[in-house]
Amino acid sequence: MRILGHKPSLSAWIGILIVGAFIAAAIFAPFIAPFTESEKVAKTWSPPTSEFLLGADNIGRDLFSRMVYGARTTIGVALATTILSFIIGLSLGLWAAVGGKLVDQVLSRFVDVMLSIPLLVFALIILSMFGSSIPTLIITIAILDSTRVFRLSRAVAMNLVVLEYVEAARLRGEGLWWIMRREVLPNAMPPMISEFGLRFCFNFLFVAGLSFLGLGIQPPLADWGGMVRDNGKAISFGLLAPLWPAMAIAAMTVGVNLVVDWILSINARPSGASAEM
């Protein structure tokens, strides 16, 4: 079977399966989960039974159902964040590369300042100031993350704007918007797509991390980072409750990375055509 015109390797298949399973869980959550994410159905930390597949959590909600709904919030928030971050970072990165020295200096130095402040500290300050609703969470992480996207897209675009087809467009008298959108962007896509996978992983871990600290997604919404925190104490009673969401976080990260590695290898693979005769 071929995906995007290429044959996935074995590790890529594993990654595609993991990511596909979680995304399916996120989309079809209400049909898969036997209970809703907030109803109390059992005693605190009841052990797994045939009814409660993974047992219950710290206040007696079905862990399996919360895992399924958790996929929805955690992956959804991370995805929305990454998309927004790419819209901001990519357009500013291209603008910096195409728009001339002054634009580049102003944008780049501003980003340098942003980058000099530790990400987590920055996020904690903003979220404690504005409170952590899902929109603030997404916008905050997206803006912070877009600085990284900016750096890469600017570097990629810088190598493209010196090419003669871009010069030809300038000589024709084309405006900045055309040059960014039609000449540079399509050629910057391959590295940016693999970067998207990587940034998604970081954002996903970051959302989970913030939730673990209590500043991310708020109860009663289920999310994997928050579930690790809520059930953390169970570990001292020898219960597996906090390990399920932790494992989901790990599996999702590994899965996305396997897919990204494969996408990167497509871009880097030497082809017969590129070898000089």
Next chain:
Amino acid sequence: MTDNILKIRNLRIEAISGAVLVDDVSLELRPGEVLGLIGEGGAGKSTIGLASMAYARAGCKITGGTVEIEGQNIRAISADGRRKVRGEHIAYVAQSAAASFNPAYRIIDQICEMPVLHGQMNKTDARAWAIELFRALDLPNPEKFGERYPHQVSGGQLQRAMAAMAMSCKPEILVFDEPTTALDVTTQIEVLALIKKLIREFHTAALYISHDLAVVAQVADRIMVLRGGKTVEIGETAQVLHEPKTDYARALVAERKAADKISTHRAVAHENAILTVSDAVGLYESFVAVKNVSISVARGETVAVVGESGSGKSSLARLIVGLLPRSSGSVKFDGQELSPALKDRPRDQLRRIQLIYQQPDVALNPRQTIGEIIGRPVEFYFKKSPAEVAERVRSLLNQVGLPEDYAKRLSTALSGGQKQRICIARALAAEPDIIICDEPTSALDQLVADEILKLLGRLQEELGVAYLFITHDLGIVRRISHRTAVMLRGELIADGPTAEVFALPFHPYTERLLSSVPELRIDWLDEVLTKRKAEA
């Protein structure tokens, strides 16, 4: 009859995509003999050169045949065994010396590395031998030359240093892969003479790879003509030059001969100038790239600007189109003064001056279809409807000799010549008065380049467009230009009708330039060198 020192039998090389790069090629080399490999890009010359050391580039694979060096099939032995043979018995001189030296080490250290590694000499002997090689190669101040870093010497000197590196283990066979192609003509002649001397002095056998028949004719005893990975013809140099047996070899020879003549042009009145540059000065930071250059181009006229690399000819083109800011002087287009900066020029002025680049590969956006590329100027300058644009694209494709259905394709799969045709179509789409051609054929093979020149000539007759043609190739100048300007270090040293510039009395530099262009005669190199020695 001595034994063959290198014997290649039924060599077959494939790319991983499955394409056959070299198909059933056999050759042999006697001690001290030079075999020239000639062919166009993609003929498999370099691939064969590397395969003679049982080496294949990334993406290629030797899939059949034997390579025997001194009776030993080196394809059959271990990688360690091959490593011993390479360098000691056979060595390689690449096209780009600058890319082959490590910029972080002194030249002499890189040259001594090989004999020491192969256990042939100790470090002191290796240094002494390297200095001797520098002397044999006429490098300035041979005792001190090696102490320099690669970026501190000129391109021609570095190419010679690379020949010294290849000779450092005294191999019996050398493989020269276009060693002079990247050099200017006046440097090429020196390097060529020294390579010839080196091969004779040390009685080394050599494979000499080149696309220029005239260059190969100077050094090779025999010539092998290759095309598409297959042997077309092999024979003594004189026989291939004078009585080629195959049609393809005949075409190559005829094409190369045409470059040596000045063609007779229909006259074009030099009044009615469309472009007039007067006393223009162009600066890169504080470096003066263009010094007080004055030149004019009339409607429908071809003006060639020739010079070697660094002479400022491309800078002149960039100054005219507004990419290189001019600090003084004036550029007038159709009577109007052109603003020095690109962004201050009105759209109509931009439309009427078009540029064609040297590398068609990077001049076309790989993510746009050919229809989009050619159609954009039509849409942009003339505000035509999509249907009118499509119609115009079809007629432009016809005009440059490409099929109409190319409009929907991407340019990436096309050959260099076809890509250059698309660049020409894009320039024509703007209906310009003048097209500035910056070495438009130097990245192309001879026969393809010839087609492009013919196309440009035909378009000029049909549309009356003027060309400012920037080139280092005097053969092209003589064939296509009405007027010629010669540039040297940013200055214009000669300017006039082509026949006059290339007739006595010459400017000394023009003469040097002219006499350095290889001619298709076996004894040309010796003749020129003897003549120059007599003059000096």
